Amino acid sequence: xxxxxxxxxxxxxxxxxxxxxxxxxxxxxxxxxxxxxxxxxxxxxxxxxxxxxxxxxxxxxxxxxxxxxxxxxxxxxxxxxxxxxxxxxxxxxxxxxxxxxxxxxxxxxxxxxxxxxxxxxxxxxxxxxxxxxxxxxxxxxxxxxxxxxxxxxxxxxxxxxxxxxxxxxxxxxxxxxxxxxxxxxxxxxxxxxxxxxxxxxxxxxxxxxxxxxxxxxxxxxxxxxxxxxxxxxxxxxxxxxxxxxxxxxxxxxxxxxxxxxxxxxxxxxxxxxxxxxxxxxxxxxxxxxxxxxxxxxxxxxxxxxxxxxxxxxxxxxxxxxxxxxxxxxxxxxxxxxxxxxxxxxxxxxxxxxxxxxxxxxxxxxxxxxxxxxxxxxxxxxxxxxxxxxxxxxxxxxxxxxxxxxxxxxxxxxxxxxxxxxxxxxxxxxxxxxxxxxxxxxxxxxxxxxxxxxxxxxxxxxxxxxxxxxxxxxxxxxxxxxxxxxxxxxxxxxxxxxxxxxxxxxxxxx
Amino acid sequence: xxxxxxxxxxxxxxxxxxxxxxxxxxxxxxxxxxxxxxxxxxxxxxxxxxxxxxxxxxxxxxxxxxxxxxxxxxxxxxxxxxxxxxxxxxxxxxxxxxxxxxxxxxxxxxxxxxxxxxxxxxxxxxxxxxxxxxxxxxxxxxxxxxxxxxxxxxxxxxxxxxxxxxxxxxxxxxxxxxxxxxxxxxxxxxxxxxxxxxxxxxxxxxxxxxxxxxxxxxxxxxxxxxxxxxxxxxxxxxxxxxxxxxxxxxxxxxxxxxxxxxxxxxxxxxxxxxxxxxxxxxxxxxxxxxxxxxxxxxxxxxxxxxxxxxxxxxxxxxxxxxxxxxxxxxxxxxxxxxxxxxxxxxxxxxxxxxxxxxxxxxxxxxxxxxxxxxxxxxxxxxxxxxxxxxxxx
Numbered sequence: 001x002x003x004x005x006x007x008x009x010x011x012x013x014x015x016x017x018x019x020x021x022x023x024x025x026x027x028x029x030x031x032x033x034x035x036x037x038x039x040x041x042x043x044x045x046x047x048x049x050x051x052x053x054x055x056x057x058x059x060x061x062x063x064x065x066x067x068x069x070x071x072x073x074x075x076x077x078x079x080x081x082x083x084x085x086x087x088x089x090x091x092x093x094x095x096x097x098x099x100x101x102x103x104x105x106x107x108x109x110x111x112x113x114x115x116x117x118x119x120x121x122x123x124x125x126x127x128x129x130x131x132x133x134x135x136x137x138x139x140x141x142x143x144x145x146x147x148x149x150x151x152x153x154x155x156x157x158x159x160x161x162x163x164x165x166x167x168x169x170x171x172x173x174x175x176x177x178x179x180x181x182x183x184x185x186x187x188x189x190x191x192x193x194x195x196x197x198x199x200x201x202x203x204x205x206x207x208x209x210x211x212x213x214x215x216x217x218x219x220x221x222x223x224x225x226x227x228x229x230x231x232x233x234x235x236x237x238x239x240x241x242x243x244x245x246x247x248x249x250x251x252x253x254x255x256x257x258x259x260x261x262x263x264x265x266x267x268x269x270x271x272x273x274x275x276x277x278x279x280x281x282x283x284x285x286x287x288x289x290x291x292x293x294x295x296x297x298x299x300x301x302x303x304x305x306x307x308x309x310x311x312x313x314x315x316x317x318x319x320x321x322x323x324x325x326x327x328x329x330x331x332x333x334x335x336x337x338x339x340x341x342x343x344x345x346x347x348x349x350x351x352x353x354x355x356x357x358x359x360x361x362x363x364x365x366x367x368x369x370x371x372x373x374x375x376x377x378x379x380x381x382x383x384x385x386x387x388x389x390x391x392x393x394x395x396x397x398x399x400x401x402x403x404x405x406x407x408x409x410x411x412x413x414x415x416x417x418x419x420x421x422x423x424x425x426x427x428x429x430x431x432x433x434x435x436x437x438x439x440x441x442x443x444x445x446x447x448x449x450x451x452x453x454x455x456x457x458x459x460x461x462x463x464x465x466x467x468x469x470x471x472x473x474x475x476x477x478x479x480x481x482x483x484x485x486x487x488x489x490x491x492x493x494x495x496x497x498x499x500x501x502x503x504x505x506x507x508x509x
Numbered sequence: 510x511x512x513x514x515x516x517x518x519x520x521x522x523x524x525x526x527x528x529x530x531x532x533x534x535x536x537x538x539x540x541x542x543x544x545x546x547x548x549x550x551x552x553x554x555x556x557x558x559x560x561x562x563x564x565x566x567x568x569x570x571x572x573x574x575x576x577x578x579x580x581x582x583x584x585x586x587x588x589x590x591x592x593x594x595x596x597x598x599x600x601x602x603x604x605x606x607x608x609x610x611x612x613x614x615x616x617x618x619x620x621x622x623x624x625x626x627x628x629x630x631x632x633x634x635x636x637x638x639x640x641x642x643x644x645x646x647x648x649x650x651x652x653x654x655x656x657x658x659x660x661x662x663x664x665x666x667x668x669x670x671x672x673x674x675x676x677x678x679x680x681x682x683x684x685x686x687x688x689x690x691x692x693x694x695x696x697x698x699x700x701x702x703x704x705x706x707x708x709x710x711x712x713x714x715x716x717x718x719x720x721x722x723x724x725x726x727x728x729x730x731x732x733x734x735x736x737x738x739x740x741x742x743x744x745x746x747x748x749x750x751x752x753x754x755x756x757x758x759x760x761x762x763x764x765x766x767x768x769x770x771x772x773x774x775x776x777x778x779x780x781x782x783x784x785x786x787x788x789x790x791x792x793x794x795x796x797x798x799x800x801x802x803x804x805x806x807x808x809x810x811x812x813x814x815x816x817x818x819x820x821x822x823x824x825x826x827x828x829x830x831x832x833x834x835x836x837x838x839x840x841x842x843x844x845x846x847x848x849x850x851x852x853x854x855x856x857x858x859x860x861x862x863x864x865x866x867x868x869x870x871x872x873x874x875x876x877x878x879x880x881x882x883x884x885x886x887x888x889x890x891x892x893x894x895x896x897x898x899x900x901x902x
Contacts, residue, residue: 031711186837223598234674301744301745302747303744303747323747323749324745324746324747325746325747326747334745336745340740341741341742342744342745343740343742343743343745344742345735345738345739345742346738346739347519347738348735348738352731354727354748355746356735356742356745357745357746362728365727366727366728366729367728368725368726368727368728368731370726374856394518394519397518434890443793491765
């Protein structure tokens, strides 16, 4: 019998605030595609960093090909034949593909030789990439290909992929799976980290489920159902959402031909974006990140007021030149995707963070009524079931899900007439995500216009009444959720919709 | 082996304890310095820490020096809390002093005591004007305020040199580069006989209360600080970053100019090239040792004032150079910055290596990044983040 490719035994890693891994064991066979499944914060990333040598375990042993090893840093991991593709890419925007790959390789190679190897590897696995292109001109999917090629050039025996599909269109996911299946058929083991159940069931032949840093199950995902995996992962199934007959009212937000040049070098130009959102409906905007969502949201929230007056109308008035506070006075509230640093000031207390967008506790001439502020924050903490040490707890002391509940709660509590939310449940545990989605629907039922920008297609299909897709700074026509299909939205995410002439030329993500 | 380990939360204890520990270390190094210079360390310490508080007169002198330090530091705290780095309070102090001195020179025998208010107002406006240059360049051209404000210190000093040698030179002054001695009526009113403590002290204490209220009880003060703590959050909230820059620089410039006016129409009593005494720079240390907190800065201003007086006494009593003051100030800031590490980190004795020698790769830097990924989650943004440490090498 051949030895295990990788064997982890009783791995424990403690951080000051949390035990990230507790007594975790895991075995990977040669050529096996092994899923590591778990919610955000379940300890998947820490475990992978231990294997890759960037984090030291407090207890436990790692064996590679039957030999106990002490991997002290990523260089040693690569020398052993372990490669990792991180969720956040490690590429320099201003360098070309070949130069980026070259940086990570043996210094003795010439750049021309590296270029040649990239082309050869790319051909072998059908990964279409031009080594001479600067990275900032690539789509996110192409950047991931660069990362994968860089990993493959070291001829790994174990490839670790951390949430690789979160930035891909459904079609690009299928292409990636072809590559991964080819790799595993050649004997390379793959550790595939994800929380997307259907992907794991399609791709993987073994699965280790983590919850709260502990292993809660080892199974063959192809013999399991989404429900059974979900139970292993979160311990329960989220309650189903209540959908209701749609009663839409007047147009709350109308964007007409919004065209904006990028603000920073690596941003995206918005090109003739038009959309409208009516009172009493949830409108979703799908798309792979970095296609103009950020720029669109800045223009809608008032953080960017460069748009022409006619381009953005709220409740029938031109709002393009209004600053965030002016828009809030109209009843527009916005939840940004970055929670710490934008939605909340990390070092300030929850009560103080109320002051960012709410002025219920502000008296005449800008005086802060501390008592009222504390009470208000405590009310939101209670109503939205935020687990925190009270109104005085610093924002950074909260987990991602709880902080998100607080920020969403802070904005919903203002009874907005137009509610714009970006990535409402990114990095949030299932319970909190269900609560937030429920609140968004309740808001809609109360007659609020809601615009949701998300990269999670499943989520958009769950809560939206209508969908748009954003690609390369352009917005697709709208489609009713009931009429939309995943393959169609996936096509659109590459910019391929009827009438998207300019987008079509550029699209090959 | 000792190692630094990230704390799960910032330590409240050490945010107050760090300045005290820094002071202790400064004292220890100071004693070593005295010993190395062949002086009795205990005697040296007495000169710095006992002499300045030994008598009522000495206490008064302590306050005379602490007042400008505190006033300037109060203004700088607004700046630093809003992430605006005004390093040029010294220059704003000098221009404030020139403007105040100019008004004081207009006074003659017939002038009423209202001239004091005019002198103070001129000082404040002078300091504000000098800081407004910095604000304008930063606002319009995104010029770095650290460089601009610092360079303007030298310009201000040269302007002072020009006016005392030119337009404002005392015609009866034997060609010395200094102005006439100001008329008695321009003297900032003193609080009591036999001490040089003036109403400046009351103004400073009033400033402490005003700053506390502004920072912790008004929305404007909150907005000002959010811009410093999290610029993206300030933008999201709709707090204007431009306004924050102007408020910060005008406040600190005005405060420095006020201190300049109080100095020149108080203890100095005329314009000379020796008006700048380094208060503007020392106040930076006062602000940080006082944790940018209005009350904390009262204590650090007194401490820094001790260093000034101690330095002068060390010159006369121990025959040591006056530059000892600067050495102590620098030591204190240096040790404070080092001690502040304890707020975010704790020192741990490293466990004995279990099976094999542990990683040489810095454990202190890998631990916080690990916790961060557990607690903080931000979605992917358009730009790939180049982590030079991970995959690239």
